[in-house]
Amino acid sequence: xxxxxxxxxxxxxxxxxxxxxxxxxxxxxxxxxxxxxxxxxxxxxxxxxxxxxxxxxxxxxxxxxxxxxxxxxxxxxxxxxxxxxxxxxxxxxxxxxxxxxxxxxxxxxxxxxxxxxxxxxxxxxxxxxxxxxxxxxxxxxxxxxxxx
Numbered sequence: 001x002x003x004x005x006x007x008x009x010x011x012x013x014x015x016x017x018x019x020x021x022x023x024x025x026x027x028x029x030x031x032x033x034x035x036x037x038x039x040x041x042x043x044x045x046x047x048x049x050x051x052x053x054x055x056x057x058x059x060x061x062x063x064x065x066x067x068x069x070x071x072x073x074x075x076x077x078x079x080x081x082x083x084x085x086x087x088x089x090x091x092x093x094x095x096x097x098x099x100x101x102x103x104x105x106x107x108x109x110x111x112x113x114x115x116x117x118x119x120x121x122x123x124x125x126x127x128x129x130x131x132x133x134x135x136x137x138x139x140x141x142x143x144x145x146x147x148x
Contacts, residue, residue: 005090012084024059058107062113076101
């Protein structure tokens with residue numbers, strides 16, 4: 001069997017900057033129970049992480065993503081969608097996740113921290129971004145360069 005293409009993204013309105021302090025504030029308020037409940041949704045290396053392990057991992061993840069977006073690391077591409085800036089990461093996967101940034105985006109979204117920082121959460125926002133990206137893929141696959 002071949003590889004699957006996996007893409008994860010964070011989208012933010014083009015007129016906003018991420019509010020990482022709001023995301024850190026939310027993480028500080030999460031209870032031990034809330035952190036325990038997040039574990040099944042997160043991509044973690046530890047087999048049985050404690051709530052403090054989860055809190056520390058998510059704080060490190062936010063720092064890593066903030067730095068990656070500023071430094072424009074190789075595994076994140078920046079797309080401009082009307083009204084949005086989209087940070088995308090991914091690649092082919094043979095069962096593992098394709099990149100560190102893919103995992104980081106996943107964890108921040110699953111924990112609600114990306115949304116607290118101002119990245120898209122509402123389904124209509126994500127659907128508009130997804131529809132635009134689908135149109136771009138269709139256009140790149142057409143013979144004449146126009147979407148079908």
